[in-house]
Amino acid sequence: MSTPADTGPDCAGSLRFAALLATYMQSANLPLPNAVLRHIQGSLSMSDDQAGWIFTAYLAASAITLPIAQWLAARYGLKRVYQISLAVFALGLLLATVATTPLEFVGARLLQGAASGVLAPLSMAIAMDTLPLQRRVKFGATWTAIVLFGIVSGPGIGGLIAEHFDWRTIFYSSIPLTAYIFLVITLLLERKKPGPAPGFDFFGFATFTLGLIGLQMLLDRGPRLDWFASREICIEALASALGLYLFGVHVLTSKVHFLSKALLRDRNFVLSSLMFFALGFVLLSTMALTSPMLDEILGYPPDTTGALTIPRGVGLVGAFLLMGRVPERFDRRLFVAGGVAWVIYANWLMLGYSPLMDAWPVAVAGAIQGAGLGILMPALSKTAFSTLDPALRVEGTGLFNLARVYGSTLGVAIVQWWFFNNTQAMHTALAGNLTAYREASRSLTSAPTQVLAGLNEMITGQAAFIGVIGQFKILLMVMLVVSPLVLFLRKPVATN
Structure with missing residues (x-):
């Protein structure tokens, strides 16, 4: 009723x-x-x-x-x-x-x-x-x-x-x-x-989903199960490859499918979607790295850790709202380039994080990155849809937002995998270097268990921090890789 x-x-x-x-x-x-x-x-x-x-x-x-x-x-x-x-x-x-x-x-x-x-x-x-x-x-x-x-x-x-x-x-x-x-x-x-x-293309949707979820599980479970030494990982890899292959064949051979071919013929839409994917990759991955760094490695209390996300939020939302007041006559490609530059600069600042720093470097880098993302998001949206056929805008909106979501989920999975591997490698390297100090290393053999545990914890913390910095390098590289795409964007058509 x-x-x-x-x-x-x-x-x-x-x-x-x-x-x-x-x-x-x-x-x-x-x-x-x-x-x-x-x-x-x-x-x-x-x-x-x-x-x-x-x-x-x-x-x-x-x-x-x-x-x-x-x-x-x-x-x-x-x-x-x-x-x-x-x-x-x-x-x-x-x-x-x-x-x-x-x-x-x-x-x-x-x-x-x-x-x-x-x-x-x-x-x-x-x-x-x-x-x-x-x-x-x-x-x-x-x-x-x-x-x-x-x-x-x-x-x-x-x-x-x-x-x-x-x-x-x-x-x-x-x-x-x-x-x-x-x-x-x-x-x-x-x-x-x-x-x-x-009408809905369930076959295309199912194969697309199978491919990406298989890839997601592969990245999530791989580090824990020693990759292709595990039967589970082999099955997930096979499922991902099969799903993406079937989806590709379906797109090329079917007249009606989950993603319209007409969307892929619009250069601005395709390039903007790729950059939006990178934006999602950076936005959530940065948050997934920064908070654990502050909470687990540097020992900040939860309220301080949470408060240090506020500068990024203020920069992002503030820049986004200001972009809404920019007159239509201004070329949005300039703002896309500016937003990318701001994000790259912020990620470069994150490479300078140190275990001895206070909260200010995190707040400043977060605010700059937030402002860059706040500029980039509306500028990309305007650029993507300005040359797209109005009849395709509903479908295009779904795909455009999906690019950000998949960028975020794959980004978090990739940085977590890299962090897991990098931390283990750095722990082994740092612990191995202790043998260079022979007298000190001999004394450790008779040290109390608590001392050895404390030393191991210190090495683990140092390795984890180096691993986090390595993750920020990945995010920087992602933005550097997509930045040349700005040069291939067509000038958006002004709309009222």
């Missing part, structure tokens, strides 16, 4: 607020555990390589459900799908609070991510329906700013809560918000009878 919607402005405003709150909540929950990884790992006996699953599980599940959200809404009804997604999200939150093993916690994050991939586009659809046509054109920037604000403020909120309460409280805090959104949607959103299900 449905509840008719009140068409008055109060109802529209309440629905829009609930939809934007859901948008913020699902984006903030992605990095929410970032500032309290040490506490989560200690409680669940989670290894360092498993800690990366906290983010990749959420991102990968979101990337799977994001492309089919609109189809689900058209097939089963927007209200019903949205309510189920909220219920699944709340279930994931509850399961995270009662998890006692890494597998249980990762399973809870998978549920949260799967619901998030549906909530994000449908929240935007609900909010857009509450606005008059003339205001919908510029609303996309507001929605994106809220998504970004959620991503950059999540660690700060998580750290502040965890400093005064148990880490599980960070998930409890989202349950009342979920209940409020569910209540508003139930009472105010009209239940429309689902129409005929639109």
Whole structure:
């Protein structure tokens, strides 16, 4: 039974607020555990390589459900799908609070991510329906700013809560918000009878998903299972190769498929999507590295670790909003180049991090990187769609956002893998150099166990810090590799 919607402005405003709150909540929950990884790992006996699953599980599940959200809404009804997604999200939150093993916690994050991939586009659809046509054109920037604000403020909120309460409280805090959104949607959103299900390329979607999820599992599990010495890794590699091969053949031989060929013929769209992939790679990976560095290696408390993400958030959201005021006559390619340069400079500053530094280098580098990303994101969006056929913009928007999501999930997996390997190699190298000091090394053989444990902990900390710096080099290289693409962009067509 449905509840008719009140068409008055109060109802529209309440629905829009609930939809934007859901948008913020699902984006903030992605990095929410970032500032309290040490506490989560200690409680669940989670290894360092498993800690990366906290983010990749959420991102990968979101990337799977994001492309089919609109189809689900058209097939089963927007209200019903949205309510189920909220219920699944709340279930994931509850399961995270009662998890006692890494597998249980990762399973809870998978549920949260799967619901998030549906909530994000449908929240935007609900909010857009509450606005008059003339205001919908510029609303996309507001929605994106809220998504970004959620991503950059999540660690700060998580750290502040965890400093005064148990880490599980960070998930409890989202349950009342979920209940409020569910209540508003139930009472105010009209239940429309689902129409005929639109066409959807399930084969293309399935093979594309199989290829990327196989690659994701390969990168996540490889370091722990000694790569291709493991049968599991061989199966995941085979699944990834098979999925991507079948998807490639499907794209080349089928007239209608998951990704329209027309999108791939627009040079600006393709190049901008590649750069947007790199942007996602850098944004979440930096956060996944910085917070553990501060929390686990340098020993900062969770509230300080979370607070040090604020400069990046202020720079990102502030630059993004300022870009919305730039007149159309200015060539957006200049801003793309400027944004890339700012991000490269910020990543270069991160190479100078030291175990002896205070908080200022982290705050400054974060603010500069945030400003660069805040300039780059809207400039890339404008460039990507300015030359694209308007009939392809809906499909293009989905693919463009998917590029950022997959950039983030693969980026986190790659940096975690490299960190795991690099830390082990540096630990071996540093420990091996102790033999050069022969008298000191002889004395260690008779040293108390506590002394040896302390020495090993110090070496591990040094190796881990060197490993983190190595990760920042990867992020710098990613931006350097895509930076020449700016030269091949066509001048965007000015639009009103």
